[in-house]
Amino acid sequence: xxxxxxxxxxxxxxxxxxxxxxxxxxxxxxxxxxxxxxxxxxxxxxxxxxxxxxxxxxxxxxxxxxxxx
Numbered sequence: 001x002x003x004x005x006x007x008x009x010x011x012x013x014x015x016x017x018x019x020x021x022x023x024x025x026x027x028x029x030x031x032x033x034x035x036x037x038x039x040x041x042x043x044x045x046x047x048x049x050x051x052x053x054x055x056x057x058x059x060x061x062x063x064x065x066x067x068x069x
Contacts (some may be wrong), residue, residue: 017049026050027059034060 016026026048033044041053041060050056 019049021049021051021055022059027063030056031060031063 016023019026030041030044030048030050033039034041041056045051045053045056048056050059
């Protein structure tokens with residue numbers, strides 16, 4: 001599934017490393033991966049170039065509070 005998501009992003013021309021750490025695309029992907037896999041926040045943060053799990057966790061919390069998932 002993760003390969004499919006990265007291939008899809010590449011086809012669409014989305015370069016995650018060039019986007020800001022808190023970019024909405026990254027947060028949506030992180031939330032989806034967190035919900036659908038057993039990957040840790042640290043692993044997800046590294047793969048999406050978000051920074052650390054300590055930076056990613058509040059982004060996911062904010063998304064949940066706003067009704068994102």
